[in-house]
Amino acid sequence: MHSYQKQTVAVQNHTDEHVEGERQTFLRVAEIVLSKSRVPLSAGEIVDRGIEQGLFGDHTMGRTPQKSMQARLSMDILHRKTDSQFVRTGRGRFTLRTSLGAPASEPGTTAGEAQSEYVAERRVLRTPREEVLCVPESAFRDVLTFQGIDTDTPPILGQLLSESNTTYVGRAEAEVNNDAKQFITYVLVQCGQRLLFFKRSYLSRAAEFLRGSKCIGFGGHVSAADLDMLSRVDFGLSACGRRELAEELFLPDRPRRKRKVSAEASLTDKATIDLFQSVPLECLGVLNDDSSEVGRRHVAVVYRAWLPDWNTAKKLQKGDSSIKGLGWIDLSKDKVDITDFEYWSQLCLRRFYPSTLFTRARFEILNNSRFASDRILVVAGRIGSGKSETATYLSQRLHCSLVKTGELVRELMASPPISEIGREAFQTRAYEFISAEGGTKKLADAIASQIVRDGSNRTIIDGIRNLDTFEHLEKGCDGGVGLLFVQTPPDVAFDMYRAREAGTLKFSYRDFLKVYDAPVEEEISSLGRRADAYIYNSFGMEAFRRTLDELLPKMRS
Structure with missing residues (x-):
């Protein structure tokens, strides 16, 4: 079995430690859990909290997920050294590097536990060299x-x-x-x-x-x-x-x-x-x-x-x-x-x-009761996936209000529009805003306030990128919040993005990856795991719109 297949079976969940789309990884779970914890945690505690918070979705983690978490964190620290966002504070205890120096503040922890980095003794595994x-x-x-x-x-x-x-x-x-x-x-x-x-x-x-x-x-x-x-x-x-x-x-x-x-x-x-x-x-x-x-x-x-x-x-x-x-x-x-x-x-x-090939997109509804009846529908997806076109099209056909979160974020940041400062600069500002304390809740509150102002029986929300924002919105809104995830292959997303925004063939795929893989986009795949319905855009917008027309009756039932 070739390396790409073997690695992706075990890792690309990228496991690749990024999102390829796309996938929730052990390292990403650890990052989210540790960012919310005031004390260092063991690998088992990180896994338990990740499960409690639904960060693994339906991912079956094997018989010993704590060992997988321990191995992922240990290898990241070993290979990336000071570039790793994780550190050990003791034998089997982990925290974020940004938390070094913070005192322990939860029951059952030792004072000063997070004050300094612990360097574990390296164990060498001798294996045949290929x-x-x-x-x-x-x-x-x-x-x-x-x-x-x-x-x-x-x-x-x-x-x-x-x-x-x-x-x-x-x-x-x-x-x-x-x-x-x-x-x-x-x-x-x-x-x-x-x-x-x-x-x-x-x-x-x-x-x-x-x-x-x-x-x-x-x-x-x-x-x-x-x-x-x-x-x-x-x-x-x-x-x-x-x-x-x-x-x-x-x-x-x-x-x-x-x-x-x-x-x-x-x-x-x-x-x-x-x-x-x-x-x-x-x-x-x-x-x-x-x-x-x-x-x-x-x-x-x-x-x-x-x-x-x-x-x-x-x-x-x-x-x-x-x-x-x-x-x-x-x-x-x-x-x-x-x-x-x-x-x-x-x-x-x-x-x-x-x-x-079937030259059409397709959709899959996993939770029909939520998808069809919820008063609020969030449309999420990677850059270039067609999510904004989907949200706009559905709001027009269903005659309901549309909330564009990009505009709300811009207002909350008091930032110039993307057309003036460029997408990369806007993404950097948005990431700083959403990563700051209370940032995700501020955005969720702004979305909820606009829904109330619009007074529509149903609302489509375009552009939520953070799982915490979605969860805050769920807690703060009556009538249920459904989630539609638009899945698009990266090369198709590149062609659509270039046609829509770049307007030139000189815009390279590497240029696209700078915005596609920007830090503010990292949690989008986590939203995909929470989706009530998926729509697959494999052939571009013409075929995609035909599929949206097939989807509409399901949303009216």
Whole structure:
């Protein structure tokens, strides 16, 4: 199983420690919990308070969530050192770095507990060293300027792959290095008009909503072991793709033979190895995804393995224990819902198999009683998702009032409008305001006051970005507060944002990420976990508006 898939299953909940969309992480829970606590807490106490506050949503955290929390905090402190927002104040006790020096003030704590940082004795775990192929930022900065897939592969790889640019780095070191990208392969398997996909289990409904439970790409890290005399011409890329296929898939050499899935067993399956060493590999493009922390550390080369014989292809079975099942898409007649697939698979499906997709957005209502009947509906989503267009459109069609929180924040801050100071400067001011003591409640009170002034039977609220603001609003308003979350792939969000606000093709994806990943946007994915309904915008506003028309009757019931 390739690194991107393995890491995102465990981490991207990004786990990637950011939001990719998108996801509530252990570190984010710790940040929220510790910001509200006047004393240092243990990992178990942080988890307990996070559960009580609903910060994990439906996330099933495994049997030992306190150990996961302890590990995440410890690794963040170890690798980021003084740049980490977390510190230890004692053995197994954590607080925010900004709280150092604050005296303990809750029952059962020791006076002065938070006065100084405790440096834990470092424990060294000896593991086998896997070296992976990497390229430094200085070599890819001016090459990987796109988000998604570029099919003009030879010049891109020609600039990235050279003895002077590439290096092999220990896997553990590479996974925490933000100044280099690791090469991985992402291989599509096709036989005639049939495309192979696999399923995997997910920890939560929210994770499934954010990333999808299906994938069409097999592959993993390009390692030093993939480089030999025969593979030197492409630095082991194709050898890696073939090796990963032989590890993740299994071709029985006798009818009905059952195989015990293990790493050792994969080395002995001659039929599987022979198949994937001989199939043609077509290089389709280079995939660059800077929308998440994990994505920013990887660059994928997309291949297509052409299986020549359906009688052989249909016998393929899973070869990796993390794969829960295989299936085939008949490209000649099947239509698939793109939101069922993880983001990298969505990119590949939209680029290489557009005719097999439902060319419309869709919605999902999880709490119909709240969504249909609540007097107040909050519309939330990332920048460029189409949330403001959604809020405006729904308010017009439902003939109800519209509250724009961006305007309220501007008034509360006494700030010039975005058109004068620019979005980045406005985001910085908004983050300072909302992070200040009482900031979230001030905004919630301002929203509630405008709802009262408008006197409408129903109100649509556009632009809440903070979970605490939403919770204050819930407590302060009668009649219930529903939440509609707009989920949009990052590359689609970029195109929509650029068309709406930038007005120029010179506006780059890196420029977009500055506003997309701004600190004031960090809690939006937490709102996604609380949503009563989701609407998926995968194809832009024209298809999206048709879906909004389908959604309207549900809101009138």
